[in-house]
Amino acid sequence: MSARAETVTATYLGTATVLLRVGDLTVLTDPALDPAPAHHPGARPLHRTVGPALTAAELPPVDLILLSHDQHADNLDPTGREVLGRAGAVLTTPAAAERLGGRAQGLAPWESRTVTVGATTLTVTATPARHGPEGTEHVTGPVTGFVVAYGGGTLYVSGDTVRHDALTEIGARFRIDTAFLHLGDAHFPSTGDRAFSMSAAEGAALARTLGARTVIPLHFDSWDHLAEDPARITEAFAAPDLAGRLRWLRPGVPETL
Template structure:
């Protein structure tokens, strides 16, 4: 997504990483600051950066790379059967997952639309047909950019569906008559039917209209079931210090869903999008056991070749001497299951 032109002054957010976290009530109404610009970890691009981008920045892959689109991995299949002790993930595409945990079915950043504002149509269809979904027990949203917060998709959900969003974003949902919206700040948590939802920091920003830059917060989510099994959904993020702090606060993450695409030109996107090597480095910071890459192979948001994120993440994984079995480089529509403890 495009950056705001205004330069922002940065004030570090309070470091509450290891402070005890009490659970917030579900659907609690709260008052938030007018701006979250103090949470930025890098300034948003100014006039000079925009001028450079206008001169040399590419926003889409070269035409020669588009011949690789038919090779993008697309393997839709049935959702795996699960129970309350089983964790399973199915990649719908981009940052959209069907996450089964603690007996719940959770959607992350659900985007089933063929096209979103400001980008070409998706190059792979959703890996799971909407009518093939079971009942959705909850939705988590990372931030308000159009490729992560899709109004036409969310309109399909019953308005009583529990929704977990970063601070300040609840108003958007309540305007659309969602009645069970839980807003959380970084390092806050709430619980739904035994599954804990922790909002954690990200290196990113927010904007949806001309005048709302950083008016709502952005972040990732750690979901934990009764057995202590944990899935970290990073949403959209650049690489930086938050990964180590998330790992310290949430040790023994079983699976990290990490973005690897939309990173070129690097000078323009470094602060807000990980490249594949940074995503693998983040695994060490997090102390996570497994990684499932996302945020590629769906929407062409930047200039890197279409298949490059997959090749680079595999090479970085090998270079880090990690077990190949722990890189879940799924095709769109594919699923993996974490067996229950002792299973």
């Protein structure tokens, strides 16, 4: 494999959307790219307050989209759907792939696909995720995380999930170099104290379970339902056993991992 495949850059666009360049391959996660303010009606209306750091027109051609799920606008909005249609391939849940059609492929937990562009090959493995308390799956729908293995390293993208026992196996199966964790402690007025994404404390606990060397927070800003103060993330990762692991990405700025 080309040495270029070992160079990874990440550009944080906002919420759960990250543009990754892994060697010759360009990857986009959960494309939510509508300008703000944006209102998305539904059983649980979503309100975007801050737009993405890059517009859809400013994106390079995308070889692969990793889509945790297709049912919520903070992970896939109308502009993101347009980008989805232009991508070389889309990996997501089987249910989302059936709805989306086209180049979308569904992966069950622990199922893998390889994607090759130029001299770079990625192996993408779907990982367990649950987008809310146990028993709410019929409301939230299926969701997936991803492990991305490339020449020289392994990335983990959690997708929208709460912390639960099935996540423990990820650290047992893979040596995670960088974990992109969806945080924000998502809550809605209609669901009371039930959370639909990890809090800062839960993200820190998962980082310990994973053994991740670097943790990059995602899904903590730009929407009304992501109400936890981001300062809590810094506090949670200030524990001595997590010192030096937390890394914030500056919106719109490519950074080498």
